[in-house]
Amino acid sequence: MGGQQLTRRAMLAGAPVVAGAAVLAQPSAAGAVVPGAGLVSVVSPADFGAVGDGVADDTAALNAAFTQARLVDLGGPEKVYLVSGTLLLQQSGPQVLTAEGATVRAGAAVDLLYVRDAAHTLRGVRFDGNGRHAGVGVVVEPSAGGTTIERCEFVDVAGAAIVVRADRTRVVRCRANHCGRRVESPLNSTIVVEAANHCSVVDNELRDCDSGVTYQADNASTGISFYECRGNSIGCGSPPPGGSVGIGSSFGRSARIEGNTVRGFSSASISCAGGRDVAIVGNGTQGGSDGVYVGGDASDSVTITGNVFNGPARGVRVASGVALIAGVVVSGNTVSRPTDAGILVEESGTAQVTGITIADNDLHIADSGDYGVRMVSAEVSRISGNRIHRPNHQAILLQGVDLITVNNNMMLDAGRSAAKTIDAISVIDSNRVLLRDNLAYGSTRYAIGVTGGVGMTATGTRWRGLKGGVDSSAPNTVYADNASLDTSAVRIMPLGDSITVGVGDGAALDAELGGYRVGLWKSLTAAGYPVDFVGGAMSGPPLDLGDRDHQGKSGDQTGNVSAIIVQAIQRHLPHVVLLHIGTNDINAGLFEGAADRLRNLLDQILAIVPDVHLFVAQIVRRRGGDATKASQTVAYNADVAHIAQEKKTAGFNVYVVDMFNRLTVDDFTDTLHPNGDGYIKMAAGWYEALLAHSESLRAH
Incomplete structure (x- = not known):
């Protein structure tokens, strides 16, 4: 077919391409490229002098190519473009930067690519930080709303692989390895979403991270809204640096964190500070100080359900500081072998913790940690229908709480560290606690032990193999229908x-x-x-x-x-x-x-x-x-x-x-x-x- 062969470039453009500079766009009076003013459908950086050998500096050639076409094809894995300055994808109309494994490699401590001024697409490009001491991979500026980054790879970038500052940005099926390991927070996260709403981070693989994915709002009043973090595999570097977090969210609003696998971080696997209407669903975590942490700033309507937490210090920790924490639901989760507690709720500052529901969780402490559920200074909350197995101390420990319902929990072999000396449920210096239809058997002393406080009610307690059922020193405790299941029958x-x-x-x-x-x-x-x-x-x-x-x-x-x-x-x-x-x-x-x-x-x-x-x-x-x-x-x-x-x-x-x-x-x-x-x-x-x-x- 001679000069009419169907090239990769033609296939990408969807039509034959006229090569060469004869059809290049002419600058406008202001020196900017005018969309539609004769732009080529697709170009290669080689058309503008790029060598792609990993030695020659291709910065100028790449930026020239980016100004001249709606689609720039970087080529296959044999192409390695060394850059000493930041690349700019900034036409005012949508562009596509595509590759089949071509690499953009840092030749200096620079940010590799800025995306601006339109909803652009990056696909199949490999970004190599080349071990430099500074610089990030890709920055999506606020003017580039709707940008998509898909199937790209990021390797050894000093700062974040991707920084998103534009609404409606999608990061999909990308891979990153050893990124964000040589800079300070927040750019020590592999993916950073800064004050950008309606963003999706989906099905990515992030390995050898400092921190994984960070959502950061400017302030509590605006928040960061309607984001989705789903299906990602996120692993920390070894040894994990202090304070590392798998998925971190500050001031999230109407957001969903779902189906992620997070492992090996030193701090929380998933952190939700100042969240409102946030769903944390179906994630699996390994290690960390907390499987999920909620607190720090005012938080409400956070749902934590269907997650599996393996080997954390605590499966879930809800903690107030100087702001109210309310309406947190922890349900249907599985916590295995925590080293402290399955679930910890605490008022650790001056603000209230209230309206907490802990229901239908399986807490397999398995002699590793001290408590199943520990609640400190909380109010108007419920602990219901949980199954708690072999904590070293209490299955449920309530300290300084008020108006709490504890019902239909099943507790097996609590107090393993000191058999027959620790109660399955301990209520200490608390008021108006309703304990109803709980079941305990195994190595504990009493099913329920109450010390101090007033207004307690214990009904429907059942126990087997214990010293006794309810032991209370609180005045005016109401007892009804508490009975041992031990019998020769x-x-x-x-x-x-x-x-x-x-x-x-x-x-x-x-x-x-x-x-x-x-x-x-x-x-x-x-x-x-x-x-x-x-x-x-x-x-x-x-x-x-x-x-x-x-x-x-x-x-x-x-x-x-x-x-x-x-x-x-x-x-x-x-x-x-x-x-x-x-x-x-x-x-x-x-x-x-x-x-x-x-x-x-x-x-x-x-x-x-x-x-x-x-x-x-x-x-x-x-x-x-x-x-x-x-x-x-x-x-x-x-x-x-x-x-x-x-x-x-x-x-x-x-x-x-x-x-x-x-x-x-x-x-x-x-x-x-x-x-x-x-x-x-x-x-x-x-x-x-x-x-x-x-x-x-x-x-x-």
Whole structure:
């Protein structure tokens, strides 16, 4: 094709290109390039004398190229442009600076590139700081709003790889290594966003950082708003410098920090100072003084949820200084092996900490740290539904707090550093604390210990293996329904649907339905086994069933029974669970996914009482009816056996009980429910299974 060959330059421009200076733009009277005044579609720096050998100084040639085209192609990795001055991408119309790995290398301690005056795009360029003692990589000036930097690489830049000062800037899928290591804050961060709103930093890989990403507003009144920091992998240099932060935000407004992996920083992995309406969601961190820190300046409406913090000093720290901290929600997080506390809330200055919610967190202290949750001088806050495992000291420590609710927390083996001398929950010099439906067992002294203060209420406390339940020296403490779970009786929870209730057994009244529980109770007590049926429901014939408690509910399926089982298991801590569930899934046309829902239910039970003896029934057959549902029952029972074996292999006490083959079609009162004879056979099936695993009939 001769002179009409389709070049890379033509492909980038989308049309054939006329090369050479004959079509270059003419300067305006003021000496500036006029957009559209004959600009070439795409140029190469070589057209302007750039050598690209890493030796010759290409500063002037590159800047000349930037003035002459809407798209400048730097070429592939063989091109290394040495620059001794700052490059300027500053046409008043959008430009694209693209490369396939070409390098811009610092030949002096300079900022490598300034972007100005339009929404420009940088793509595929490699910026090399070349070990110089000063200078940053790319600076996006306020006039360059809407600029995109994508798939670029930054190596060994003294200051920040990227400094963003323009709204709506996007930094996407870039890589940076060993940047920001030789200058002072804030330019010691790999990416710095300064007073720029609506900016996105997404899917970047930042390695060997001093600090990772910093969002910095001019002041609290303006803030820095609507930013997104998502999907980035951020790793600190080794050893981490003092005060290094993975993601830092000052005065963030309506922002989201989500799905990032942050590891190895000496200070907070994620720091939110003076934040308002900030969501910190689904991040994973390793090490650091805090997984997330909130405080320093006035902060409110900060949500910290779904994060995983591994090995920090504290998973989350909320601390006031001279300004109010309010409305912080810490929920659904997992903290593993913190060296101080899972979650710390403290008023460390003159301002209040109030309206804090700490809910549904898993705090695996695992003998590494002192506390699960520690709250100091806070007000009007809630600690609810957390699971706290093996802190050296208290699971929950409240000091000088007021109007705090502590409810439905489960605490295992608190006080490991000094068994039987430390309380699971300690309330010290505090007022008006409501302690409700908390559960403690293991190595602690009391479930709740109160010293000083007034207006305490402790209700619904349950404990096992402790010296006692509630020990209070506070005047006028209200106690109600606090009870030990320690007993020589084996706690057995019949769990399931209407078959657990006993529908179809011939009782005249629903309140007298007992089903298999009647025969099982008689067999166990006649054999001399001390047993205690437990659960939140009660039914059965009073004269024939000595313990009418159970956890059965008509219509329950594998999915909706799991929604209520956590609270029931936490409250009763059964030694044995007898589970018959799945009939209603199949009957309602929900066979698909039933096995997964069953597996999830078993996981929930075993997470709360890992030493439980869990007997899972292969459900009873159907009498007549739909042949498809009959075959699904057989398939479901095969899944039951498979799932039970999974759990047994994993070390749990899970056993299968075949109820399908135990009953015949003559043992039913309708399509689904056994009759009196059928329930007698079920009782025998449970009893034989319990005897076959006789260790389950000893309280443990």
